[in-house]
Amino acid sequence: MTNFTWKEKSPSLAQSLCFPATRATPYETLHVLIIILVFNIFFSLTATFGNIVIFLALNKESSFHPPSKLLFRCLAATDLCVGVVTQPMFVIYQISLVAERFHICTAAAMVSYVTGTFLCNVSLATLTVISVDRLLALQLKMRYRQAVTIRRVRAVVAALWLLSFAVSMLVFKNRLVYFSLSCSLTLLSLVASTCCYLKMYCTLRRQRTQRVHDSQYQLAGQQIETASIGLQSGTGYMKTVSSVLVFHLVLILCFLPYTMVRIMVAIAGRRLLVAEAVSSSVVYLNSTLNPLFYCWKIKEIRHEVKQIFQRFCSQH
Numbered sequence: 001m002t003n004f005t006w007k008e009k010s011p012s013l014a015q016s017l018c019f020p021a022t023r024a025t026p027y028e029t030l031h032v033l034i035i036i037l038v039f040n041i042f043f044s045l046t047a048t049f050g051n052i053v054i055f056l057a058l059n060k061e062s063s064f065h066p067p068s069k070l071l072f073r074c075l076a077a078t079d080l081c082v083g084v085v086t087q088p089m090f091v092i093y094q095i096s097l098v099a100e101r102f103h104i105c106t107a108a109a110m111v112s113y114v115t116g117t118f119l120c121n122v123s124l125a126t127l128t129v130i131s132v133d134r135l136l137a138l139q140l141k142m143r144y145r146q147a148v149t150i151r152r153v154r155a156v157v158a159a160l161w162l163l164s165f166a167v168s169m170l171v172f173k174n175r176l177v178y179f180s181l182s183c184s185l186t187l188l189s190l191v192a193s194t195c196c197y198l199k200m201y202c203t204l205r206r207q208r209t210q211r212v213h214d215s216q217y218q219l220a221g222q223q224i225e226t227a228s229i230g231l232q233s234g235t236g237y238m239k240t241v242s243s244v245l246v247f248h249l250v251l252i253l254c255f256l257p258y259t260m261v262r263i264m265v266a267i268a269g270r271r272l273l274v275a276e277a278v279s280s281s282v283v284y285l286n287s288t289l290n291p292l293f294y295c296w297k298i299k300e301i302r303h304e305v306k307q308i309f310q311r312f313c314s315q316h
Contacts, residue, residue, distance in 0.1 A: 017113065018097060018105040033098055036277050040087045043281075043288045047083030050291035051076045057295075057304035064300055065145060067153035068137075071130050072294065072301075074157050078123040079287035086116045087284050094277060114168055120283050121164035121185065123290075124255055128189040129156060131196040131248075138203055179266060186259045190252060197248045247293055254286040 054076045058069055089112035096105035133153075137144045167185065170178035258279035265272055295305050 017093075017109040018102050032274060033094060036281060037091055037094060039281055040091050040284065043285055044083045044087035044091070047079055047087065047284070047287040047291075050288055050295075051080035051083065053305055053308060054291040054294065054301065055080070056308055057301050060304045060307070061300050065148070066150045067148050068130075068133060070150060070153050070157065071126060071133060074160075075123060075126045075130070075290060078119045078126065079290050081115070082119050082123070082284055082287040086112055086119060090116065090280065090284070114171070116280065116284070117171065117182065118164055118168040120255075120286075121167060121182070122160055123286065124186060124189045124251075125160045125164060126157070127251060127290075128193050128196075129160070131193045135196045135200055135203075138200055179262065183259055183262060186255060190255060193248060193251060197245070201245075247297075250289055250293070251286070254282055254289070258283045 055073070058064070058073055058076070061069070064072075089108050093105060093108035093112045096102070096108055133148060136148055140147055167178065167181055170181065261272060261275045261279045265276070295302050
């Protein structure tokens with residue numbers, strides 16, 4: 001949009017996304033557009049394939065705590081929809097925008113924008129709830145299964161979907177309220193996840209220190225065994241901490257840039273087409289990274305995924 005600020009009369013959502021009088025300056029080079037399109041086409045396929053595999057693995061896996069399985073299914077469902085609906089519509093929107101096919105641009109932009117906002121809000125909120133779930137599992141230990149029940153998690157998931165849908169629909173009523181609320185919820189989710197993972201880090205560090213302290217009271221004849229146990233626990237500790245830090249870093253790198261770009265657009269009063277397209281693509285990339293990360297770090301899911309591929313290869 002050109003010289004548009006929140007204090008002025010807002011063009012419609014379709015106008016701000018597509019039409020010449022309000023849209024941003026087109027891509028200066030075709031290379032930028034091609035890179036963005038190829039990126040989204042490729043990761044649309046990987047998000048679709050990866051999350052279908054995760055769905056199959058979760059259906060086969062029986063040892064998972066049912067509430068945790070429900071959260072992962074919710075995450076896989078939203079990420080699958082991003083790959084099947086949002087990213088293909090985003091590609092069509094970008095092509096029709098540059099080609100100035102505004103009737104196509106309007107429809108594709110609306111579908112991409114609304115579904116992207118809704119699904120990515122649900123995905124981020126689910127990731128935040130998963131971080132809370134992992135923290136509770138670490139702290140409550142034996143009381144975890146009594147405290148975190150399938151009924152409670154279903155209520156939380158339903159609330160997340162309803163809240164995300166309500167926020168997404170605000171874009172048609174009051175875009176200033178939508179913008180403010182959406183950015184606030186994104187930042188709140190990132191802060192909540194950060195607090196959970198910091199608490200997990202501190203808890204794991206304290207547990208490791210306690211193990212080292214307790215090992216000092218072992219009998220002299222058990223010193224070799226104690227050293228071995230300490231090494232193993234230290235290795236497990238480092239793996240767990242590194243997994244937590246890597247996952248949270250990826251989460252921030254995927255969602256924070258888009259939020260910052262949206263704030264810059266509001267301050268500048270005009271669209272930043274390339275920055276918006278790139279930051280949106282990075283958010284969509286999270287739908288591919290989620291199944292990869294959980295397959296890599298959760299042995300139950302990894303085992304079932306291996307079984308799926310082995311059965312597929314044996315049949316072909």
